[in-house]
Amino acid sequence: LGVLREVMRNFYSPLKDSDRMLRFVFLTGITKFSQLSIFSELNNITNVSMDTEYAGICGITKEELVTEMHEDIQQMADVLGLSYDKTLEKLKENYDGYHFAWPSSDIFNPYSLLTCFSKRKVDSYWFGSGTPTYLLNMMRKYDFTPIDLGEQMDASKDDFDAATETMTTIMPLLYQSGYITIKNYDSETELYTLALPNKEVRIGLYRSMLPHYLAAKSAMCNTTVAKMSALINKGNMDGALQLLKTFWETVPYCDNTDYEGHYQQTMYIIFALLTNFRILVEQHTFRGRTDITMETKDTIYVIELKFNKSAQEALDQINNKHYADAFALRGKTVEKIGMNFMIDEDKTIVLDWVK
Incomplete structure (x- = not known):
C-alpha cells in the first residue's frame, strides 16, 4: 500500500507546478485514499464524490x-x-x-x-471483467459473511466514504468498488441505507463465492439452481428440494464444514442465486428471526435450518414461534419448510425436509 501511495503521489504532484496551464482536472478512481497521503502538494482539490x-x-x-x-x-x-x-x-x-x-x-x-x-x-458482464478474490479475502478478514452482504446496512457517511487505507470495517471497500450503493437516506439520523445495487451484482457476486463454499461442485450447483428456479416458478417446491437433496449428496464432507453456520451461508448463496425471487435471511418477526424467507409471485416460503437434529424440529420451531404469522396479511400463500443437514456414517451430507 505504501509503494502504491508513493507512485500515485509522484504521478499527481507535477500537476501543482502546472497549475497555470490547467483549466479543468477531473480525477477518478476506485479506492479512496486520504487526501493528505496522496495530494499533500496538490491542496486545491475539491472532493465531489457525494455532491448531488x-x-x-x-x-x-x-x-x-x-x-x-x-x-x-x-x-x-x-x-x-x-x-x-x-x-x-x-x-x-x-x-x-x-x-x-x-x-x-x-x-x-x-x-x-x-x-x-x-x-x-x-x-452479467461486469464480473466477466475481473474476479473478486481480493474482496472475498477481505470479507474473511473482517468476519463479513454472504448473509451480511445480502442485508441492508445503515451507516453514517464517514463509515463508507472513507479512506480504505485506514478502514476498520469492510464497508468502504464494498461501497467504493461498487458492490453496495446508497439506497436511502434519513435526514433525522443522518444515516444512509446501503445495499447491493442490482441483480447483476447479486448474481455475479454470489456465483463467484460458490467455489469457496462448494469447491469443485460449484458448476454442478449452478445447474441445480437453474433447474430449481424453473420448478419453483411452476409451484413445484418439492421437486426443487429433491434436486437440492440430490446435489448435496454429491458434495464431499470436510471437517471444517461440520457446523451449522457453514450450511446456512451456503444455502443462502444457493437461494440468492435463484432468479426472480426475493430472499431474506434472519428476518425479524415478533417471536424471533427466520433463517431464510423466499417470496415468489404468489407464495412466501418460511424456511428453518438445523444441523444434526431433525427437519421436524426445524418445522416445530416455525410453528411454536409463529414465524409465519408475520406474513399472514401479504395476500400470498405461506408455506413452512423445516430442513436438516446430517452427516451419515459414510460421511455423506444428507438433507431432509418436512412441510
Missing part, C-alpha cells in the same frame, strides 16, 4: 437512457420479444440501482449496459 450536483457524472442516468438510447432499447425489445416497457424494466433490474449521493437520479452501470446493447443479450 455531480451524482450522475460517472454513469448513465435513467433520463439519459430513455432519451438518448431510446432506439437501442427498442432494438433490444425486438430481439427479446418483449414490449419497450418490459425491456426497460429488465435493463433496470439488472444494471440500474446505483446512487452516489442522495437524492440522486438512478444510475445504470455504463459498461454492462453498453455491452448488453452491443451483444443484444441481458447477461
Whole structure:
C-alpha cells in the first residue's frame, strides 16, 4: 500500500507546478485514499464524490437512457420479444440501482449496459471483467459473511466514504468498488441505507463465492439452481428440494464444514442465486428471526435450518414461534419448510425436509 501511495503521489504532484496551464482536472478512481497521503502538494482539490450536483457524472442516468438510447432499447425489445416497457424494466433490474449521493437520479452501470446493447443479450458482464478474490479475502478478514452482504446496512457517511487505507470495517471497500450503493437516506439520523445495487451484482457476486463454499461442485450447483428456479416458478417446491437433496449428496464432507453456520451461508448463496425471487435471511418477526424467507409471485416460503437434529424440529420451531404469522396479511400463500443437514456414517451430507 505504501509503494502504491508513493507512485500515485509522484504521478499527481507535477500537476501543482502546472497549475497555470490547467483549466479543468477531473480525477477518478476506485479506492479512496486520504487526501493528505496522496495530494499533500496538490491542496486545491475539491472532493465531489457525494455532491448531488455531480451524482450522475460517472454513469448513465435513467433520463439519459430513455432519451438518448431510446432506439437501442427498442432494438433490444425486438430481439427479446418483449414490449419497450418490459425491456426497460429488465435493463433496470439488472444494471440500474446505483446512487452516489442522495437524492440522486438512478444510475445504470455504463459498461454492462453498453455491452448488453452491443451483444443484444441481458447477461452479467461486469464480473466477466475481473474476479473478486481480493474482496472475498477481505470479507474473511473482517468476519463479513454472504448473509451480511445480502442485508441492508445503515451507516453514517464517514463509515463508507472513507479512506480504505485506514478502514476498520469492510464497508468502504464494498461501497467504493461498487458492490453496495446508497439506497436511502434519513435526514433525522443522518444515516444512509446501503445495499447491493442490482441483480447483476447479486448474481455475479454470489456465483463467484460458490467455489469457496462448494469447491469443485460449484458448476454442478449452478445447474441445480437453474433447474430449481424453473420448478419453483411452476409451484413445484418439492421437486426443487429433491434436486437440492440430490446435489448435496454429491458434495464431499470436510471437517471444517461440520457446523451449522457453514450450511446456512451456503444455502443462502444457493437461494440468492435463484432468479426472480426475493430472499431474506434472519428476518425479524415478533417471536424471533427466520433463517431464510423466499417470496415468489404468489407464495412466501418460511424456511428453518438445523444441523444434526431433525427437519421436524426445524418445522416445530416455525410453528411454536409463529414465524409465519408475520406474513399472514401479504395476500400470498405461506408455506413452512423445516430442513436438516446430517452427516451419515459414510460421511455423506444428507438433507431432509418436512412441510
